[in-house]
Amino acid sequence: MSSSLRRNPSRRNFDEITARKIIEAALGHEGPLLPILHALQEAFGCVPREAEPLIASTLNLTRADVHGVVTFYHDFHRAPAGRHVLKLCRAEACQSMGSEANARRLLDALGIDWGGTTADGSLTVEPVYCLGLCATSPSALLDGEPLGRVGAEQLEALAAEAKR
């Protein structure tokens, strides 16, 4: 298990200048909206509401269009996650190896539900439906690093480490 967790870097507060730069940098793409939303989330840890009118006016869309897209996709969040993000796979292959019971135990120990963040802000646990690590189940992604064959004890150890 890694001893020094990489911190979830994206926790900057919203600022319009950065947001505008991000939006303009993506204008070369055909169909730039998803690349813009990903880049905003990378920078701010979420897609801030304040960014929606900026995107709308730049791309010549209505604000409702932009909002509709942001809310359609499970990846885009309205508020930044905790310092670390643990994505636990809940799909069939991981279920066949007992992932649901492991997850329940972790969430109960942390006192949160799916998508929740611990009270100290150290860890957010998100559901994911398949990481393509289905022959080394149960699997997870911790701050973007893949984990395979993860049991309940290892999950709890990771959560403890995230607190530090």
Next chain:
Amino acid sequence: MKVFVARDAAALAVGADRVAAAIAAEAEKRQQHVTLVRTGTRGMLWLEPLIEVATPEGRVGYGPVTPADVPSLFDAGFLEGRPHPRRAGQVEELPFFKRQTRLIFARAGLANPLSLSDYRILGGLHGLDRALTLGPEQIVAEVKRSGLRGRGGAGFPTGIKWESAARAQAARKYIVCNADEGDSGTFADRILMEGDPFTVIEGMLIAAIAVGATRGFIYIRSEYPHAIRAMASAIEIARREGILGPHAAGSNYAFDIEIRVGAGAYICGEETSLLESLEGKRGMVRAKPPLPVVSGLFGQPTVINNLVTFSSVPFILAQGGQAYADMGVGRSRGTMPVQLAGNVRHGGVFECAFGVTLGELVNEIGGGTASGRPVRAVQAGGPLGAYLPPALFDTPYDYEAFAAHEGLIGHGGLVVFDDTVNLARMARFAMEFCAHESCGKCTPCRIGSRRGVEVLDRILAGRDREQNIALLGELCETLRYGSLCALGGLVPYPVLSALKHFPEDFGLAVLPSVAAAV
């Protein structure tokens, strides 16, 4: 001495980086010269972290290795392939490997996946060279001759799709590679992107030449950060080396590729939803017609294929469509990378010609369950595929034979469950997943799936069983006939197959009539 260690996400997930670091440190300590080569995975994922050394008898593998094993491996002389408790043997002689016909995965795990010169040495770009001499019409003819069918789900003949796109008249055409790989239990796209990304580029470029497209997109799910990085590097290298660009591979064809990252929506694997997503919209499924080959991305003719489909094309062009068609059975020609997943002892990618039986795949090649308990069910073809019991294990792996049992080949996933599984719970999960991922366009899918979860909750709680099972049957009927796409249309299959083959999990002694129709 070269030591090969995979950098595939599944290998990393079980500690390949730590093993590689331990080897480097131990070599230095012993003042032994070791060159670490980071490769893709061979696909034998239960052996990961697998380390390989080149010996006169071929590559010898040790696995699964932990950092703690490393000193003893050096003591034992693993660099010369000597015995050690972790020694798996000559990698290409292992039964799991030897029984395969590796066309698409021929190079995976052999070399540095981002070395274009290694790619060439290992047979890459021959398909492209031949495609350039054949020209568009003959490329399409070869693909048609091969009998290749789409590996993303529906199994549509690829050559016919390309022919229609080639005929379409337009100023601009697109090639879209579907690497959304949303089915649980599948990872062939991921392993190819990480282990042999130039194959994907070569396949897409051949398609572009065939249909006259100039722009390509690869839509990769956001859950695959390593694949995204590998594919991005490969595209950059291909551009630098002139494989992509205004004169692709020195020809008069212009073609370039851009990567797009999904955003966690399963439905965006459905081709028209994916196109909407690429355009920057909600991933709402489009009604067909028009087909994407007529009016696809931004209204232009578009070939959208799965990543394994594109990756099958370089072989077909290099060796000829007939060589590909010579493998397989019936209308299922060529090879399929079967992905053994879940509670299976030997999990990984097993590429073989169509026609092996499901039982051979699960029990002989997969070695039964990882838990050592009896196999109870296999879900074939992803979350919309049926749950099949061992009684159906003599079913040959081919599109038509599977369809006869409501099974799906789909993207080639097989998820194995042992006897602790409750199939009524899995049926509930299928409905829940459908509700979670529905694009919302059709009422049966959007609302019906939620009702399905509630009905299954009542069945699981033992409330008015007979009545609720009848209701479940009606709901499934509505979903099957009232859905625009296969998400709502196929979710009845996992649900009703669970009921049909495992009625005891629904608290029933005998098979109810609603399921008998499945």
